[in-house]
Amino acid sequence: NAGVTQTPKFRILKIGQSMTLQCTQDMNHNYMYWYRQDPGMGLKLIYYSVGAGITDKGEVPNGYNVSRSTTEDFPLRLELAAPSQTSVYFCASSYSLLTQDRGSYGYTFGSGTRLTVV
């Protein structure tokens, strides 16, 4: 059971370039999330999805786009990379709270993608 898999682990982008951060989960979780973490700070929510075809903005969505065509995959797209997007990006997944109360608890996080924009 792989859990949440993020690729790539590291990436250096030049200003203005685009890229997609991949996230896949194999736990049949209906909820998925993208967070970013700047040095010494807590995680900030970028986007989240409550199911295939449904996405919503978090605290810091500007400069990013997402799609959720399947339950398993939740890619994050950076269209025009800027130095302010240098960060560690974490993808996570979970059941809905109602399901959690039945015994399946918590978010499962991936190991992160460290992105540097130069």
Added chain:
Amino acid sequence: DAKTTQPNSMESNEEEPVHLPCNHSTISGTDYIHWYRQLPSQGPEYVIHGLTSNVNNRMASLAIAEDRKSSTLILHRATLRDAAVYYCILRPGNTPLVFGKGTRLSVIA
């Protein structure tokens, strides 16, 4: 979002119990109290959560004050592997988790 207040850092000796406090004086009746921890260079991991009653699992215990305005995460016997940033988070219903800065726990051998 409901807010929590945690100390920036704490220190513990190895093999001793650790009590990590969290204040959440504006908590509402439907807010669950969640604890996560983040080991160095890793993503956060779920530790425990509760609503009103104290909770125990294999990782830790969660003690919730009777008025729910504070809670304490208890690690019964700290090990070097418990050195991490611990986040106390209030979660209303199905809304996504909102992380603060947490408490950085150092464990001394």
